[in-house]
Amino acid sequence: MNKFFLLVLLSLLIAAHGVAGNMLCDNIGILEELQSMDIEEEEENEVELSEIPSWNSERGGKVLVNVDSFGAVGNGESDDTQAFRKAWDVACSTPKSVFLVPQGRRYLVNATRFKGPCADKLIIQIDGTIIAPDEPKNWDPNLPRIWLDFSKLDKAVFQGAGVIDGSGSKWWAASCKKNKSNPCRGAPTALTIDSSSAIRVKGLTIQNSQQMNFVISRCDSVRINAVKVSAPGDSPNTDGIHISESTNVVLQNCKIGTGDDCISIVNASSNIKMKRIYCGPGHGISIGSLGKDNSTGIVTKVILDTAVIRETTNGLRIKTWQGGSGYVRGVRFQNVQMDNVSNPIIIDQFYCDSPTTCENQPSAVKISEVMYQNISGTTISAKAIKFDCSDSVPCSNLVLSNVDLEKEDGTVEAYCHSAQGFGYGVVHPSADCLNSDDKRAEIAEPITEDIRHTEL
Ligand SMILES: *[C@@H]1O[C@H](CO)[C@@H](O)[C@H](O)[C@H]1NC(C)=O
Ligand SMILES: *[C@@H]1O[C@H](CO)[C@@H](O)[C@H](O)[C@H]1NC(C)=O
Ligand SMILES: *[C@@H]1O[C@H](CO)[C@@H](O)[C@H](O)[C@H]1NC(C)=O
Ligand SMILES: *[C@@H]1O[C@H](CO)[C@@H](O)[C@H](O)[C@H]1NC(C)=O
Ligand SMILES: *[C@@H]1O[C@H](CO)[C@@H](O)[C@H](O)[C@H]1NC(C)=O
Ligand SMILES: *[C@@H]1O[C@H](CO)[C@@H](O)[C@H](O)[C@H]1NC(C)=O
Numbered sequence: 540m541n542k543f544f545l546l547v548l549l550s551l552l553i554a555a556h557g558v559a560g561n562m563l564c565d566n567i568g569i570l571e572e573l574q575s576m577d578i579e580e581e582e583e584n585e586v587e588l589s590e591i592p593s594w595n596s597e598r599g600g601k602v603l604v605n606v607d608s609f610g611a612v613g614n615g616e617s618d619d620t621q622a623f624r625k626a627w628d629v630a631c632s633t634p635k636s637v638f639l640v641p642q643g644r645r646y647l648v649n650a651t652r653f654k655g656p657c658a659d660k661l662i663i664q665i666d667g668t669i670i671a672p673d674e675p676k677n678w679d680p681n682l683p684r685i686w687l688d689f690s691k692l693d694k695a696v697f698q699g700a701g702v703i704d705g706s707g708s709k710w711w712a713a714s715c716k717k718n719k720s721n722p723c724r725g726a727p728t729a730l731t732i733d734s735s736s737a738i739r740v741k742g743l744t745i746q747n748s749q750q751m752n753f754v755i756s757r758c759d760s761v762r763i764n765a766v767k768v769s770a771p772g773d774s775p776n777t778d779g780i781h782i783s784e785s786t787n788v789v790l791q792n793c794k795i796g797t798g799d800d801c802i803s804i805v806n807a808s809s810n811i812k813m814k815r816i817y818c819g820p821g822h823g824i825s826i827g828s829l830g831k832d833n834s835t836g837i838v839t840k841v842i843l844d845t846a847v848i849r850e851t852t853n854g855l856r857i858k859t860w861q862g863g864s865g866y867v868r869g870v871r872f873q874n875v876q877m878d879n880v881s882n883p884i885i886i887d888q889f890y891c892d893s894p895t896t897c898e899n900q901p902s903a904v905k906i907s908e909v910m911y912q913n914i915s916g917t918t919i920s921a922k923a924i925k926f927d928c929s930d931s932v933p934c935s936n937l938v939l940s941n942v943d944l945e946k947e948d949g950t951v952e953a954y955c956h957s958a959q960g961f962g963y964g965v966v967h968p969s970a971d972c973l974n975s976d977d978k979r980a981e982i983a984e985p986i987t988e989d990i991r992h993t994e995l
Pocket of ligand 3: 807834835836837
């Protein structure tokens, strides 16, 4: 939407509602900022994918490092861990190499750290299936939270039509969420890319992880395209793609269905763009959780553009624990189709995913400048829009534009607690509760002064 249209729209709003002017001036600023916010999808120093040779030739000057040449058996039963580790050492130290997991086989591999830094232009080509041993009791106690962990890479490409399968069913059964007599313990993440930069991931399938499926942590500049993630809808804590302490991450064309968040974006992450995402089943697309155990959480500049969210417990969610600090600022969710989603639009500042109840606390992660634009579809719960914000640190500048959420029986409503913002265009259910905050009236200044501002 262009600026002109925006200004016309707002002028109409002023005329129609006589809203206090200084606020409108602020609103225009916020709107412009939220509307124009963007994140580059392509890098200039792009890794050249067309260089990749066909595998049975020497074209392209690539050095093939096939795990089979290092003794991998690929029958799904023999332990191929050592073969993978040896192949990695060679691939990593050889320029222009391709670490190849060939198609048509199943490689059983234990928890492993694939460490960089590596020589230039490494390609990790996964065409076969990599499976994890399925017995939690035999897991390497020194590596309790990882399975395939890649770190300190620069300009590496992960690609192929292969599958990374965490064989997670016994881990899920042992989870404290499934069996209350068990202690709550963290389980491995299937695929981790950590402390890396200029990474591309294309076409892989990650499934049935022990816990989170795919974690991107402490990375800068990551491009993920056409990745599929799947785990049963009732598998505990199996987040699809989890982004932590990372900047400049673009996810595109991903299909994700799991037992937890399809995508979760947590602390110290900024410039995150998600485009053309299918999510379901699962808990939706989340920013957070943030602020657990009084921690500081900061997430800025997040864009979701074009998504289908189907049969999930949440749609677009921001979740923070009481007692935290920091902020979430600059978020735009747009062009989202919701089908049978329980809580389509939700901010939950009283998040408590703990076996014991969470105590009331005054401090909170501050949430502001969040826009929901062109969001439509069906809701399961009556509260299709729910802004449940901290009493002491209210949410501010929440913007709803062209939101249309319907419930089968026609009863649908918005709920606001300590939340301020505004809507324009169709907003159904009406989000008037964003304007009903008394504090807003107090800070509003005389209208005369404002008209001048609105003409800027
Ligand atoms: C590696 O996996 C094999 C096969 O499941 C298992 O027998 C072995 O104990 C594992 N080793 C470690 C160190 O986890
Ligand atoms: C729950 O876990 C306990 C202890 O690990 C085990 O003895 C019990 O059989 C489990 N229950 C179910 C239903 O799996
Ligand atoms: C949040 O990120 C910052 C910056 O990376 C880090 O120093 C801090 O420890 C992180 N907080 C939590 C709770 O992980
Ligand atoms: C968080 O802070 C509150 C209030 O100061 C305190 O009561 C609580 O024990 C703290 N929690 C943790 C996990 O540190
Ligand atoms: C609104 O979002 C839907 C997807 O849910 C998309 O098909 C449509 O083109 C969007 N409308 C506009 C005006 O961008
Ligand atoms: C939503 O749920 C209703 C009732 O269960 C079902 O009839 C409908 O097909 C569902 N819609 C979608 C898009 O899944």
